[in-house]
Amino acid sequence: MSIKQGGFKRKSKASEEIPSSSLADIAFLLLIFFMVTTVFRATSERPIAWPAAEAAQKIDEKAKDILYIWLEQDGSVWINDRQYPMSDVSGVVAPLYAASDRRLVISLRADRDVAYIYVDQLQKELQEGGAVRLVFASELERRMTRERR
């Protein structure tokens, strides 16, 4: 063996590089953490057939300022996973509207075939509760599908 470094042999065998073999583990840990903790929607959906509208706009409001009211085909009303009689809706909406600093938007998710009388009753309840900003939730309809119909 030839003599290097003035005859002194390095004794340390520790690598000078930062160990990168665990980087993949860290990345996968992050990936799985975000996949597991992502919650898409807090309340469950009611089975309704959506109406379609061409002029449907995105609701430009924070998620916490939107209240979803489900109206099923038989006229039953569901708010936050609970069924309410129609006459109780104003009592449910009014405190939420006050708590939201008058920013509350009602997203009415009504079945496309529900009789209009229920929608009208619901509107009157909302007016009584003071929540006047209403969105008739619907799917976006493309002009193509409309022409085919």
Next chain:
Amino acid sequence: MAVLNQKRTKVSDEIPSSSMADIAFLLLIFFLVTTVFPKDKGLPIVLPEQSEEVAISQKNILHLVIQPSGVVEVKRGESQQVQTLRAADIEGLWRQEVAQNENLIAAVKTHPDAPYKFMVDVLDALQTAGAERISLQIYEG
């Protein structure tokens, strides 16, 4: 060479794992970028306040009566003349009417038994045509 069976190849017999981190980060970034939180869509309308009741001259009202079959009966103001249309024709009608009278208000009167989708169709047509003054009512009589 002395030993005959000596391996000459210097290729490692392990699967290279140095690019695994790149793959994981690629996946992470891909999902971060492509995740779209569903945004709600719909037809916005502002209901009148409960006490709010404004008298409007009949000549500024366009009555749209939605029947349970889905046909729309159009009445202009005080005239008793009834025109029967489909919801898809309302858009053109509104553009015509509002060109003649810019103060026009659409009074959408839906029959209690009419399916909600017909009202949405009419409201959609009106909003597509740019109508802002819309009143939703129930059809009585």
